[in-house]
Amino acid sequence: MAKTLAGHAAADVLQNWDVQHIFGMPGDSINNFVDVLRGKKDDIEFIQIRHEEVAALAASSYAKLTGKIGVCMTIGGPGAIHLLNGLYDAKADGAPVLVLAGQVATTELGRDSFQEVHLARMFDDVSVYSETVASAEAFPDMLNQAIRTAYARNGVAVLVIPDDIPRDKINNATSFTSSLTSFARHIPQKEDLITGLNFIENAKRPVILAGTGTKAAKQELEAFADTIGAPIIFTLPAKGVLPDRHPLNLGQLGQIGTKPAYEAMEETDLMIMIGTSFPYRDYLPDDADAIQVDVDPAQIGKRYPVSAGIVGDTALVLEEWNKHLQRRDDRSFLEECQKNMQNWWTHIGKDTEETSTPLKAPQVIPHIERIADDDAVLSVDVGNVTVWMARYFNITNQDFIISSWLATMGCGLPGAIASSLAYPDRQAIAVCGDGGFAMNMQDFVTAVKYKLPIIVVVLNNSRIGMIKYEQEAAGHLEYATELQEIDFAQFAKSCGGEGYHVKTYEDLGPAFDMAKASNKPVIIDVEIDLEPPLPGKITWEQAQGYTKHMMKKFYKDHSVEMPPLKKALKRLF
Incomplete structure (x- = not known):
């Protein structure tokens, strides 16, 4: 029987499952399989990211958006550890994701080798399938099983691949499994x-x-x-x-x-x-x-x-x-x-119609809405920006993706990257706070490298704004929520993209128009004021907590920051 490299057989399995993109970073314990993918680059595109967390978050977003399995790849040890946050996002939101994790060679396993971590054990809590490939012959069969399990249980499947496995030769066929699958519809009683x-x-x-x-x-x-x-x-x-x-x-x-x-x-x-x-x-x-x-x-x-x-x-x-x-x-x-x-729309419409400076977040959202295509993908980060987009952006037929259950900051940019790759003919917009964007901002250069014309809107108040509000609502003084200012527009330009820094209401429209017309990745860095995102309905407990905060602030520095009083009263009663 004809022989083939185990890595080639595994790559064929990926193709059979219609895997078109892999997010990851090459490295010593996965390089043998990366070399296989180099020969398959016309069929499976390897997207080189700058941090493995982005690979996992992008794979999770890809799965949420398309319903197809998202795939990420990493070396063992530190690279695999970096994946965990994005994988927990996939677990929490029920997204099928495959992890191809490198590992030290089989002859080195269990010998406390360089960068050796017990990966199958580490991934056990986050996954629905977590196994280490023990032989080259088992590699393609186990890969089939991992993908099938991820789909069947809507979760994370991890296959740990010792680095020597992909280069070993095996019979040119999978022995026990296939990529055929079937899905049931649950009939109610x-x-x-x-x-x-x-x-x-x-x-x-x-x-x-x-x-x-x-x-x-x-x-x-x-x-x-x-x-x-x-x-x-x-x-x-x-x-x-x-x-x-x-x-x-x-x-x-x-x-x-x-x-x-x-x-x-x-x-x-x-x-x-x-x-x-x-x-x-x-x-x-x-x-x-x-x-x-x-x-x-x-x-x-x-x-x-x-x-x-x-x-x-x-x-x-x-x-x-x-x-x-x-x-x-x-x-x-x-x-x-x-x-x-209808009364609610009239009430919050007043927020979006203001033309004053300093800018407030609700003034920005209509401009996002204005330039967003009807079939655009909106990748929304976590924080105050979640409230602003949930409340003020009027969705028509756009897709809206977010880290909903884990609610991890830093998901906006990876989601836009994944969206642009999954649907290159559709517009991809990330909407982030400055805190969330800064967590994974290094991968804006990934969008530049792969010529992904994403638009990133950063609502920048130089704060971890949601945490500030939570501290105040609990009756505490604000602490450790200020962020050092970053000029994200200049950062975009330094990466090879386009950047626009918006400070006044008059600058909003032109900046969004230029971003819409661009064929490059763009960051619109919008300075906004610190107005808290008041709940749609303010509870007495929240009002009492905020009152306690104001008293503490008064006794500390003899000043009080009041929320918009008319708005607060309308939502309290």
């Missing part, structure tokens, strides 16, 4: 559907809380909500399932959410959770019936005492309910929610 229908038909004020599980059921969700006269509140990672200005959409819930969403949850007599396990119990009803729909039975009743649970594919569940429901005549609750939402 009839009795569970009937139980849910009974609750729905008897409810007077139903509210839908929709998560990422509804992304593949947009039409079914819209029809269901319209039929039963229920407003829809979307979790943050589900932003964009329906356009933000859709008449059924009340926006998000919680710290980043809208006041109408908060009030609808206060008034509902039936909460219908679809494709979400919303973690913030304080923002859910105190005492209301609840139905939960999820493909994972472990999520049913996990965070709220539900009255009925339906395990099944979201689209199938909604299809069945839509067949048996009559359009509700009494739309009074929905209409009241819609009226509240």
Whole structure:
């Protein structure tokens, strides 16, 4: 039988699974496999990043956006350790990611060799599959199994590859596995559907809380909500399932959410959770019936005492309910929610219409909205910028990706890089705070190197702004949140991209116009004021905590920074 290098056989496996990009950094313990990929560069593009965390975050974003497996590669030891933050993001958000991690040669394993770390053990908590290749013959079969497991369990699969394995010769075929796979649709139980229908038909004020599980059921969700006269509140990672200005959409819930969403949850007599396990119990009803729909039975009743649970594919569940429901005549609750939402748009619209300087974040968001293509990908970082984008950016048909469950800062730029590679014909925009962008800013040069025309908007207040606000809301004095200023526009130019530094309202429009017209990676560095991102609904506890903070600040330095009073009062009552 013909022989081939184990590395070549493994590369064929990657091609069979339609892997087109690998994010990583070459190095001594993975170089034999990197050399194989050099020969496959026309089919599998190796994207050289400047830090392995970016490789993992980009792979995670790639998977969230496309549904296809994201792949990252690293040497053993320090390179593998650097991956962990991005991998935990993939684990938390259920994104299929493959890690190809180098390791010392098999003859050196267990001998305390240079850079030797027990990688399979280290990756055990973050992964759904973590194995070390013990022989060249097993390499392609184990790679098949790793990819299949990542897809099947929506998680991270790690294959640790001793450096001698890829160059050993094996029979020119995988022995025990193939790249063929099949995916099941979970069919709901009839009795569970009937139980849910009974609750729905008897409810007077139903509210839908929709998560990422509804992304593949947009039409079914819209029809269901319209039929039963229920407003829809979307979790943050589900932003964009329906356009933000859709008449059924009340926006998000919680710290980043809208006041109408908060009030609808206060008034509902039936909460219908679809494709979400919303973690913030304080923002859910105190005492209301609840139905939960999820493909994972472990999520049913996990965070709220539900009255009925339906395990099944979201689209199938909604299809069945839509067949048996009559359009509700009494739309009074929905209409009241819609009226509240119109008032909310009017209320926050005043923030975006200001033309003053110093700039505030809400003044910037309409310019992002203006230049964003209808099918653009928005990669949003974590911090105050999350609140600004969730609240003020009106999504139409754009994709919105974020680190939602781990909420790691530094995800915005890697997400834009991944987006531009996955969909080169679509616009990719990263929206970051200065703190989050600085965590991985070195990889802006990666976008320059690969000629990725991404736009990075940095909302720069020289603070870790969200932490400052959290300290104040808890009644503490601000501490260790100031950041040394960086001119990100000059940094962009030094990398070979374009950079625009915006200080005044008059500079906003031209800077965004030039960024839109550019075919290079661009950073728009916008200086903004320190206005806190007030919650859509301010609780008494938050108000009391902030009052405590103001008293401490007064006694310390005889000064007080007041939040916008009219806005705060409107959201308190």
